[in-house]
Amino acid sequence: MGVGNQDQTAFEFRGDWKEFFPIAASNLLLTLVTLGIYRFWATTRERRYFWSQTRFIDDTLEWTGTGKELFLGFLMAIVALILPVIGLQFLIQALILQGQTALAGALGLGFYVVLLFLAGFATFRALRYRLSRTHWHGIRGGSEDPGFRYGLSYIWKTLVGGLALGLLIPWSMTSLWADRWNQMSFGPHRFESAPEWGGLMKRFLLLYLVPVAAVILGVVAAVSSGGDPGGLGAMVGLLVLAFYVVLPLLALGYYAAFFREVVDTLSLTTINFQFTARTKEWFLLFLGNAGLFILALIAALIPISALGLFSGFTDLQPGQDPFAQNPGLIAGMVLALIIPMSLVGPFIRYRNWRFFIRNLEATGVIDLDLLTQSQTKVGSHGEGLFDALDMGAM
């Protein structure tokens, strides 16, 4: 079967936000009344929708993960990893308070290395979990590798990437991407990834040098102006512009190039993948996401300010506790804030997924008879650690 041609793209997202809204809204309701425990099932429903609205060639993807396994993963992460980490952190701080700084420092360094390992391990396991729960034509992906080796290479590559004044970050990013994907498979086939980092250096150096240049220019402007207020103002303006506008844009430009490079050099036997989004598309994605956030903020602030005025918080006396008198109003204000703000997340994930699929392309030929079932193990639990370390962001 041929993949990707002029007439039809290999990947298509045909979701509709009006169809997604009831899912997001009922997820929020159930998550609120279960004190957050439903969120694992909510994630699963979200993904089922995204996957089922994503067509690859002639059939849609299917998400077969369950809420229960995500919940189990979360519990395992808490017991096996998060509690010891918290204990260690407690110990380190207690040592600092008792003046044992050297011991605390050594422990702290060890703690950092362990945390790096966990971060790498979790990233690997999350990718493995997601592939093993993604079915297409009844066939799924996975990996034989448990990810411990990846955790170790994550430690040293991150350290080396950062140590050389951060200049080797493009190398560590691409190399870790390849380490990860080369261990993944779909059906009987291994993914093959061979990104090159040399081409990314131009954009990375630009990103790297702008803050330096901004500081130098700012100092020169300040010195040459002889300290008059106009010159100082120009310097501050230049720095603000550099750090809040130019720098994020350059970072986006670098990331767009990075993502194109790693996807364009990814293949699965006879299929090659491509990613088409350029900096401008990434920028529009983030602009839209920020817009959603602002919209939710406005939607929250209108009822809150109305409630605030009615409850007479304006004439507070010292020592009085407004919360004690108006528990109902406080609950109302909290809900007015939580509901719109919690709906932002699902819709940002919706937009991100749509962006990802719309820009993903594949070309080549698939032989369906040779695409046999994956022999990799299916773990009984989800991406708990990844979730716990809050690394789900794209």
Place this chain on the structure above:
Amino acid sequence: MIPAWHYDGQTATRYEVYVVAQDDGLRLDLGEGRSDVAPWGDLFWIDKRDGASVFGRKGADGWRVGIPLPMTDLLVRRLPPQSRYGGLVDKFGIWPAVAGFTALSAAVVLVLWKAPDVVAPLVPMSWEQKMGDAMVGDLGGRICDGAEGQKALDALVRRIDPDAANLRVRIVNVDMVNAAALPGGQILIFRGLLQEAKNPDELAGVLGHEIGHVRNRDVMQALLRQMGLSLLLGGVGGDVGGALNSAISASYSRAAESRADDYAINLMRTANVSPLPTAGFFDRLAADERKLGKGAVAMSYMSSHPLSDERRKVFLASARKGAAYAPAVTPQQWRAIVDACANDPDVKEGDLF
């Protein structure tokens, strides 16, 4: 015979098949005389896709059959129903489930809120002492433990509470008008408070109040309550600095505060120390707060011990007319307490965290 599509989970090839409802399961006619029967109990609903209901089969990874909609009544009866929210919610329906979960969550919150009152008195004092030591230590050398100052302070503590053996009252070299009770009978007096107090009787009132919190096991209660809440909010934190900070700034319930006041008043009555200076001290702090605004007094006595008029009145009212009160400590001892930090050569200065 209903036309359907099928993946066998072995290869990605899509088969066009016919399905037939049989007593023992769903029969798939695969063509060329081959067929496969999936027992009804093994089938599970997956989703609706391109006008068909899709089912999977337990124990057969990737096995799928897609039956075009609408299905015959017979198939609808035998095949598993559509699932939407997850097992439990589907079973009861969304609104009954929401009501049930709400009730359950309310019960959990109530238990977590009330449990500390019951559990705190049961926690062995030795555990609480270990916790307190871990949290406080020597506060990075910020304790003003010069011999004279500590001796005078101990004298003050013994004067108002003869039963003070299990208390550890210390002065901290931090410019903050506050005093706090921590786990394990530890009481911290911050330097700023000593500078604000005009005489030892004022300090005695504040100290008596903190001793009240210790004896009523309020500290442990607050700690347990905070742990319960952070468990609920998912932010299980191992942040000792944060724990110490929140213990210092913890505001107890109004009932606990007024019980601690009663305790202090009792101590002072027994010790024959006048409660009037303490009332005056509250008055001055309240005036400061009015002048500086609420924001300026964060982390201070006024924020962790809300100063109400009633509190002041309780102290005022407890004074006996014509009583011959004696000062809490001698003027020399009071000087030693106030100057404890200045006279401690190796104390470190600084803010807390």
